[in-house]
Amino acid sequence: MRRLVMWDIDYTLLRGGGVAARAWKAAFTEVTGLAWRDTPVFGGRTDLDICAEVFTVHGVTDCTPERFFASYVRNVHEIKHEFAEQGALMPGVREVLTRLGDDPAVVQTLVTGNVPEVAAAKVAAFGLEGSFDAEVGGYGTDDSVRATLVRRSLERARVKYGETFRPVVIGDTVNDVTAALKNGAIAIGVATGATAAAELVAAGAHTVLPDLTDADAAIRAVTA
Template sequence: MTRRLVMWDIDYTLLRGGGVAARAWRSAFTEVTGVDWRATPNFGGRTDLDICAEVFTSHGVTDCTPERFFARYVQIIHEIKHEFAEQGELMPGVREVLGRLGDHPGVVQTLVTGNVPEVAAVKVAAFGLAGSFDAEVGGYGTDDSVRATLVRRSLERARTKYGEPFRPVVVGDTVNDVTAALANGAVAVGVATGATAAADLIAAGAHTVLPDLADADAAIRAITA
């Protein structure tokens, strides 16, 4: 039986970060570029590379690279990592669903997130979730600016590491998560726990849309169907 590779988005799917990462992003940007922060982009469902390009353009920055910016951003995140647990929270049902899927022999869980990998690791570790995921086979915001490519990279990494094909399943809260899943032939499970309405996730083509993960049985059925 082909196992499922369950690719979890982080922000507003697994947890809320309480604005900690956004504050670190603004601080790092000003420190590295010397330019005052003027406009906050829409972060939802986007990759950090994509957001970085927009922020540099909107602020007229031409003499900085994403790599330089991300290096300082990651440093700040590590300095304030305790704030995620203090100011953020897990979304309903997450711990139970991850635990039950972790015991499922036909499932490998990983992260496909717009976050850079170091920040993704800090966020999930803040809530004691790091052991739930094979982070080595994830897709991250430094892989590409296009979300669909992150899903493809994760699937390639899993196939290489485990030496077997997988049935990909993407779980996320934005239209970008859904369209990235569909572009790779993955099952798209939407959760309406972020800013995107359930109706919009359905319209984007999600195979299943849940209000949240509080009904663990329903979530596991959707993910393993």
């Protein structure tokens, strides 16, 4: 059985340098006419979930997520060159992606809280777009619950490839780990974000790595 390796983006593959957050705030003011007052916790959440919280906190009742996301994507595309200028790849990412990409028993994709267009802009900024079958990914517009994103990705891969995959989720937050476990996936935690390694272990991750600089250890965790 081949493995479907589902990568989180932010603080797992890369850090975006706050570019998307600036675009988010600008889009919010653009579509609502309101000044931004309160920044939610973004880590490990889906954009649909964050959007609902932001609307509620600011008392917005006349704006749909679809309308907001259209503006958000436009804003991101205007400044997407800044991802590479202000952000960075996380340590070891390129080698691990390359080695897994050379393995015919592995299909790599993205399972991320980002909307698809922003996910694509982030990975493209660092030349990673060829590493993933983004068509079978799970994204922040699929559902507000992160575990559903993993399930959607599995369903898409099954339809496209006509086979059942063993799922592997790689992420830096407890939400990534929980989403993996709810779908019977191997959960690999990478402590390169705000979540400590001990928290990822306590959440039930099968493997926790300090980062991806030990490519051999990362490959073993995925293919074990």
